[in-house]
Amino acid sequence: FSTLLVLLTLAIEKQLPRRQFDVKDAFLYTPLKEILYIKTPEGSKRKAPFLRLKKSLYGLKQAPANWFEMLTSWLKEINYTKSASDPCLFSHQDGDSFVFFHVDDLIVAGKVDGFQEMFLSRFPNSSAHDPDTLLGMKLNQTADTVTLSQPKLIRKGLELKRNYLFLEILSRALNSKKQKNISLSSTEAELNALSDGAQESQWITYLIEELWKEKLDPAEFNIDNQGLLEKIKNFGSNSKTKHIDIKMKWLCELKNSDQINLKLIPSEEMVADALTKASNADSLKRLQAIFFLVLFSPT
Template sequence: MQQKSQATSIVLQFIALVDRQFPYTTRPSMNVIDRKWIFRVKYNSDGTIQRYKARLVAKGFQQYAGVEFTDTFNPVIKASTIRVIFTLVVTYNWEIRQIDFNNAFLNGEIAEIVYLSQPAGFVSTSHPQHVCKLQKALYGLKQAPRAWFHKLKEALRTWGFISSTSDTSLYKHNDNFLLLLVYVDDLLITGNNAPLIQTLIQDLQNRFALKDLGLVKDFLGFEALRTTIGLHLTQSKYTTDLLIKTKMHSAKPVPTPMSATLKLHVASGPAFSDPTLYRSTIGALQYLTYTRPDIAFAINKLSQYLQKPTELHWTTCKRILRYLKGTVHRGLHFTSASSLHLQVYTDADWASSIDDRRSITGYCVFLGTNLLTWSSRKQSVVVRSSTKAEYRALAHASTEVAWLRSLFSELGISLINTPVIWCDNQGVGALAANPVFHSRTKHIEVDVHYVHEQVLDQKLVVSCVPSTEQVADLFTKPLSIPRFQYLLTKLNLAVSPGCA
């Protein structure tokens, strides 16, 4: 009964978007898009049933590009931007509210001519050959996300919000310090003026149908728990669901996500019998790395074998799941930053890939003690020395610092000191300060020039750190248990309060 009630509600909204008389009959020149009903059960963050949902969607894969749709891209907020804002929220003790738009895509307006067949169960008995001409967007249409983005952007502009150049899904008010983070139909609002936040939510409610979810608790599958000492961000429910899906919920936990002695390559044993299972599991684990930097390297490594996974690759993947079994409630912890000072650790594991001898780049960026962003990836070219590999890693980290500086500048927040990049290669530090080009460094000349200009302009400082304190080792290689556990304490990861 609940599903039927939801379906009736959706149909009534649908009828408002089309010509109610169905005046267009089918012609041979028409491309009539099919439609279908989608039924879902929506759950709360604790796993209880929230509601039953029905939605009429269009089969957008039947549309023709350039005729029935043009632009489709809908920008969303970057995960690193979310972490930056959470750090500022805790540091300045701001309120952060969350809202969810109801049927957001139905608000978008489309300029193209799109015809849709009549909804199943609601076909006109007197004119069964008629079709619907859409006046607004419908879920499933290729241009629906883009149409909604423009609709929301226009509304925000009328209220004095401008889009950030560093992240187009971050909006800042011209006159007041209010920030909006947009991820399709989910919105976070924060700032230093709680009454203005409430006024903005009321304005949005007058313009769109939405749900005010109050203080942020569950955003994009992240559970956010605000305490007196900070904010804890985890994906506990997502992790538990993944373990159940892969039948690893009763597995024995292990202390590290990857064995320190393991050497993976393309031909590591016989082919795995179910490549689809391997790919879907790795894809699910990729999303988990948004709050779990401790598995970033292992996931990056296994992602290189999606085309032809072997039994050893799947066994290694199950080891990650076993590691997660013992750390379900672990996540990022944000505390008040005593000093707004950026520190970056960067490292490279030279020629570590057995298959093509490319190096692994890893870096992590901290604001105070809070981890903002990190990366673990294979370099795009083969380099002939460890210095080249380290310098490419340094250049990648430098671009991330430049982006963060731009973001903080737009927010009107000044960093106390010049950002410091820590590396454990003395040759890299010397080359950054005094670039001397010869046959062994000419292949990285562009990277050298870029970093050197940043150093000369006092936009960053390159310093040397002992290898024993190089936090970025977590993102470049598998580590022994003691080494992994030691570096893990540097990432400001913690178990969610009440789950220890």
């Protein structure tokens, strides 16, 4: 998901044409490496009770891997190189075209006409069109914007996500889930969230630097826990903190090596507090202004 958003941002910034490709019955293009037999389907004119399977039939556990290997091998044949950040992202050796795929759906940015000719020749049972739906999201695009929406999930009651990583003006990564471990304090809970965010930030930084060929400034993390900030600045292991020792030392290393910056946000500036705590009129107005909300009172 994050790779797709970064690629779309790159395409908008560089004004690259975008096109989507859908491969019908993609797995059936790939030959099987193993010797497998299936029962002859009822109604077949074949008299033999079994047939040798030559293609990666849907339902075989190796079918997705075979399709991935075939597609990536073909992309390499036409001078595309696999990204070091994401195995599903490829860039042309000239640096002017990019391909991102999820199973049998592909998004191409750059020289789409030349790619389309080669792709439809290699996979004739395919379609090419303007990007509309990928990874369960609806895409609406103009020359300088791409809007993503999830109408099906919204109808089911999509919950507001509360953890975001921003690049320019668009959210690049988001995550909302229960912690896998039990936290003994609010500081430890904030530590877990910061650690997860730092990991995601490191990967996205690597991806952006690979695509843009530019060195990024350290990622800035806004936190609202004074205790966590003090521990990262002056961490000393003791009996109460040794169970979080590795995470804390790793974050201290990132901070001391200028890979991340930490900024304490006062409670009065925390937008999310209006959603999680008792709110007054001022906090609701800030929330309204930042997220373009309309306050509604039922009659």
